[in-house]
Amino acid sequence: MIELKNVSKVYELGGEKIYALNRVNLTIADGDFLAITGPSGSGKSTLANIIGGLDTPDSGDVTVDDQSLAEAHDRALSHYRNKMVGFVFQNFNLQPNYTALENVMVPLTFAKMDLADRKKRATECLKIVGLGDRMKHRPGELSGGQRQRVCIARALANNPKMIIADEPTGNLDTKKSAEIVSILKDLNRKLGVTIIVITHDPRVAGEAKKKLTITDGKIR
Amino acid sequence: MRFLDYIRSAFKNLSRQKSRTFLTVSAITVGSLSVILMVSLLTGIRTSLMDLLISMDAFSLVTVTPDPDALEGGGGGLITSGNGGPLSSDAKKLDDAALATLRALPNVVDATPIGSGIWMEAMRLENETKKMWPSLIAYEPETKVFQMPIQTGRKLTSLDMDKIVVGSRFLKTYGYTDHPQDILGKKVVFIMKMGGSAPDWGELPEKPPTNADKEWWDAQNDKERLITAEIIGVAENSAFDDNQNYINIAWAQRLMTQVRWEWDDSARKACEEQSQRERRPVDCASQNTLTLMKDDQYTKNGYGSIILKADNPDNLKTISAAVAAKGYGVSTAEDMVEEMNKVFLGIGTVLGIIGGIALFVAAIGIINTMVMATYERIREIGVMRACGATRATIRHLFTFEAAMLGFWGGVFGLLLSILIGKIGTKIVDRYATDIPIPIDQIAQFPWWLVTGVLAFTTLIGVLSGLYPAVRAARLNPVDALRYE
Ligand SMILES: Nc1ncnc2c1ncn2[C@@H]1O[C@H](COP(=O)(O)OP(=O)(O)OP(=O)(O)O)[C@@H](O)[C@H]1O
Ligand SMILES: [Mg+2]
Numbered sequence A: 001m002i003e004l005k006n007v008s009k010v011y012e013l014g015g016e017k018i019y020a021l022n023r024v025n026l027t028i029a030d031g032d033f034l035a036i037t038g039p040s041g042s043g044k045s046t047l048a049n050i051i052g053g054l055d056t057p058d059s060g061d062v063t064v065d066d067q068s069l070a071e072a073h074d075r076a077l078s079h080y081r082n083k084m085v086g087f088v089f090q091n092f093n094l095q096p097n098y099t100a101l102e103n104v105m106v107p108l109t110f111a112k113m114d115l116a117d118r119k120k121r122a123t124e125c126l127k128i129v130g131l132g133d134r135m136k137h138r139p140g141e142l143s144g145g146q147r148q149r150v151c152i153a154r155a156l157a158n159n160p161k162m163i164i165a166d167e168p169t170g171n172l173d174t175k176k177s178a179e180i181v182s183i184l185k186d187l188n189r190k191l192g193v194t195i196i197v198i199t200h201d202p203r204v205a206g207e208a209k210k211k212l213t214i215t216d217g218k219i220r
Numbered sequence B: 001m002r003f004l005d006y007i008r009s010a011f012k013n014l015s016r017q018k019s020r021t022f023l024t025v026s027a028i029t030v031g032s033l034s035v036i037l038m039v040s041l042l043t044g045i046r047t048s049l050m051d052l053l054i055s056m057d058a059f060s061l062v063t064v065t066p067d068p069d070a071l072e073g074g075g076g077g078l079i080t081s082g083n084g085g086p087l088s089s090d091a092k093k094l095d096d097a098a099l100a101t102l103r104a105l106p107n108v109v110d111a112t113p114i115g116s117g118i119w120m121e122a123m124r125l126e127n128e129t130k131k132m133w134p135s136l137i138a139y140e141p142e143t144k145v146f147q148m149p150i151q152t153g154r155k156l157t158s159l160d161m162d163k164i165v166v167g168s169r170f171l172k173t174y175g176y177t178d179h180p181q182d183i184l185g186k187k188v189v190f191i192m193k194m195g196g197s198a199p200d201w202g203e204l205p206e207k208p209p210t211n212a213d214k215e216w217w218d219a220q221n222d223k224e225r226l227i228t229a230e231i232i233g234v235a236e237n238s239a240f241d242d243n244q245n246y247i248n249i250a251w252a253q254r255l256m257t258q259v260r261w262e263w264d265d266s267a268r269k270a271c272e273e274q275s276q277r278e279r280r281p282v283d284c285a286s287q288n289t290l291t292l293m294k295d296d297q298y299t300k301n302g303y304g305s306i307i308l309k310a311d312n313p314d315n316l317k318t319i320s321a322a323v324a325a326k327g328y329g330v331s332t333a334e335d336m337v338e339e340m341n342k343v344f345l346g347i348g349t350v351l352g353i354i355g356g357i358a359l360f361v362a363a364i365g366i367i368n369t370m371v372m373a374t375y376e377r378i379r380e381i382g383v384m385r386a387c388g389a390t391r392a393t394i395r396h397l398f399t400f401e402a403a404m405l406g407f408w409g410g411v412f413g414l415l416l417s418i419l420i421g422k423i424g425t426k427i428v429d430r431y432a433t434d435i436p437i438p439i440d441q442i443a444q445f446p447w448w449l450v451t452g453v454l455a456f457t458t459l460i461g462v463l464s465g466l467y468p469a470v471r472a473a474r475l476n477p478v479d480a481l482r483y484e
Helices: A044-051 A074-084 A100-110 A115-128 A144-156 A174-191 A202-206 B003-055 B096-103 B168-173 B214-222 B249-255 B266-277 B297-301 B313-325 B333-376 B378-386 B391-431 B447-474 B477-482
Strands: A002-013 A016-028 A033-037 A059-064 A085-088 A162-166 A194-198 A210-215 B061-065 B108-116 B122-125 B136-139 B150-153 B163-166 B187-192 B225-235 B245-248 B257-264 B289-296 B305-310 B329-332
Touching: A002 A044, A016 A044, A033 A044, A033 A174, A033 A202, A044 A162, A044 A194, A074 A085, A074 A100, A074 B378, A074 B391, A085 A144, A100 A115, A100 A144, A100 B378, A115 A144, A144 A162, A144 A174, A162 A174, A174 A194, A174 A202, B003 B333, B003 B391, B003 B447, B061 B313, B096 B108, B096 B305, B108 B249, B136 B249, B168 B225, B225 B245, B245 B249, B249 B257, B249 B297, B257 B297, B289 B297, B305 B313, B313 B329, B329 B333, B333 B378, B333 B391, B333 B447, B378 B391, B378 B477, B391 B447
Parallel strands: A033 A194, A033 A210, A085 A162, A162 A194, B136 B245, B163 B225
Antiparallel strands: A002 A016, A002 A059, B061 B305, B061 B329, B108 B136, B108 B305, B122 B187, B150 B225, B163 B245, B187 B225, B257 B289
16 A cells, blocks of 8 residues: 655745645555546656655655655665566666667666576566567667557566556557557556556546546645 | 676676777776886896896805995996906905905805906807807806806816806807707807907917008907807806806906017117117117017906805895905895895886876776766666666666776786787897897786786776766666656
8 A cells, every 4th residue: 555645845946936746645555556647747747756766755754555765765765666666657768778678677687686587587577568579679679669568567577566657658659558558457457566657648547447636736 | 786787787888889988998908008018027027137146046145346335246246247347446356365365254155256248249159150249257167156057068167268158048049949958069159359469368469560550450450369169068047147158267367368469679778778888880670579468357457256155145244244344345136136126116116107197097088988978878877776776786887887997908908918028029039139138038927917907907997987976876866867
């Protein structure tokens, strides 16, 4: 279970305070499929990054399975991101000089796994997203949809509790978007992974179990 | 991340920018090359010198020179050649009387006079045209001072006159290195030019005619006198003195004795006086006679030096003090090693500064390369953080990359300097057999130099990578991921 209590994130620009998040309270149950929508600049990414342990709130606390993230330092937080969270990005963020397999192996390397085990697990993950035949391809040799699937496989590598996807279909056409969403849905249903998707696309949001809208750093 | 993963990742990342990596590594290569060449040269020379000193049992020897004020061991020291030259007023003659006194000093087991720098133009093997720079050391062979190792043939005895023990350089020059026994019995020719005089060996000089003019004397000056010596042995000498050849001091004394004709005008003067007294004109010019004059250098000026052997290396100081008290110059191998260390320290410092500057510039190159790399890979750093990399992991990643630049620079520096050493040896072997410096032994790469260089260049890499690595680790992951 993921719980946010009174989470605020404030940026100060030229003496003016901008609340990226303003006293947000939120509970996400295990196995949920949550879609977050809202206008640009409303604080969606900030929220997702705080849940994912990439960013820290200025006040309030996030607890995941009764473990507080607010008190965690770099090591603990990195370990949390490594084991519990998988990130999927709008622009894929794959390592251009690595093959698909090597890209998926990145989080496993940080988990200090054996090279042989890493290869095995990365292969499994690529098969799950339907890229078993593209393992030796580099990102430049893959289509946008395929790249996003590599990204999902990478997010999946360490068997995370949750996958956080920040506009995963933002760079894809309708057909590819549907493919990505169906993969995420499968992961949610078959593996019980909690999915948090940020999206502007109502069709994507429509596939989620729950929906949530943010405006000006507040949940509506 | 595991150690091997860091190395793999550093390797992958460095091969992304091949030309930049190559240039950065080259700078380290050049820097380390200069340091390696300098160290290997200095250690090479030092080791051959020490080898020589040890092989000669030099640490139980005391060299006595005529001049207490002279900086070096005058003439005829162990290493230095030359025959002393003009002596200062303080100098004491190292003649046979001196030899006897010195030999009688307490703790002295034995003593030998040393002569070198025998007047000579060149030397060569008989029936060969190639000449060698003359390099002869004369000593009393039947003393306990030198245990001259012989690789083939026999040692000198005090009765040997026109006999010579040649060094390995001589063998090499005439191509006998692989079959040294074949050179035994062959003759070495000393080519001497002594003007109108001759050594006290072989033919007498030509009597000058009564009407001897400048032309006649010039002709005498150009006259080559050939003295032959039979090769009876080949010395097993060390790399540093392999150009040295050895003869008996008794023969050297004969060679160093100048024989010349001098006009004796006493008969003419007597004739002239008589003719004046008797007031009767007589042609007295024909009364001039020629007498043979002999000038024994060693008796007149003393030996170049005298070497004493101590009963025990611990007594060198006592002996040196006793010799110095008698007003002679004295030097021991220890003094020489001390001097040598001073010189080497000086040369080492200068070369070290040059190498240091080169490496400093190379280190700046690494910093520059790594700062560029962190800029290029900001987004990547963000992704790695999102995938679970700690700040320390990022720091280590970049440090390993920088360390690898240094490490490969060191590796190529070593390979290149070994190559240069090999090529240098080839060239020296082919063109300069006569140079009395054994280059083949000079470039040495002991294990401590190899590991030391690799450790040092790697350390330079680590230190240069520190700042860029810390910068990369400090990046906020959210900002890094958003970076365009
Ligand atoms: N580093 C920063 N410095 C200053 N302001 C920031 C910073 N990061 C975010 N903000 C502000 O915080 C607010 C929320 O940003 P966030 O990225 O969460 O929006 P978002 O909902 O994800 O928008 P979008 O849909 O365009 O991605 C924005 O008003 C933004 O200007
Ligand atoms: Mg956003």
